Amino acid sequence: MSEFLLRTEQLSFAYPERGALFRRKVLRDVVKRVDLALPRGRVLGLVGESGSGKTTLGRLLVRLLRPTAGRIQFDGVEIAELNEPQLRPLRSRIQMIFQDPQSSLNPRLRLGVTLTRPLQIFGQAHGRRDRDRAAELLDQVGLPAGFVDRYPHELSGGQRQRAGIARALALRPDLIIADEIVSGLDVSTQAHILLLLKQLRAQFGLTLVFISHDLSVIRVLCDDVAILREGEIVEAGPVAEIFARPRHPYTRTLLAAIPLPDVEPGWLDDKPEIATPTLQGSAA
Secondary structure (H helix, E strand, O other): OOOEEEEEEEEEEEEEEOOOOOOOOEEEEEEEEEEEEEEOOOEEEEEOOOOOOHHHHHHHHOOOOOOOEEEEEEOOEEOOOOOHHHHHHHHOOEEEEOOOHHHHOOOOOOHHHHHHHHHHHOOOOOOOHHHHHHHHHHHHOOOOHHHHHOOHHHOOHHHHHHHHHHHHHOOOOOEEEEEOOOOOOOHHHHHHHHHHHHHHHHHHOOEEEEEEOOHHHHHHHOOEEEEEEOOEEEEEEEHHHHHHOOOOHHHHHHHHHOOOOOOOOOHHHHOHHHOOOOOOOOOO
């Protein structure tokens, strides 16, 4: 078993951009020569401004996009060039939580159906027991079992994001890519979701890639951080080190521009009172 669950080498992605009339299409670089090494059980934060390529990088890691160049190694298996049938056995082990749960959850399906659909796709469904599995998943993310019969529009924003997390957990993945999943939530609900992720990580031994533009969120959740600028990693290392002694001017600019709370990394570990909010009717 490899020490690193996920590694990339010189990972790049470009898409064709139409030029002027009758001119050849040109390639626009979005991700450029990214090297990452993510140990098992760690949380890596990907930080950058809008347009920095962080969401594209996340989609490359989960192989929703095929890279233009470079390598992606998941648990020792090279996956950058695999086609969809070859990727299928690994899909259940790599899941993604999307930024907007409103659009990522099917509005026509009750939550119980949404949560068990991955089990059906990967041949893990067990008929009548699936409803119990859906209720178990909801309980794991702090939602009542009765929510299996609810539609997404009947939930608050925080509850919908919890449902999105539950869906990602359905197949018991080893790696989860979380793309800006707290950016649309109020501060209190953000704290609930962040603590939930910390608890799930401890419970299931998850490895996380957490994408965000918010350095204060990265500080309290992540072990390591990589700073992206125009598709390139300009600085990377342990969170405490980067925040205390940023080396790159761009990192220092980001830290100076974003107000950070006067708390240390891991402060949520000492806040059991916000672990499980009042769920019935709660926005969290």
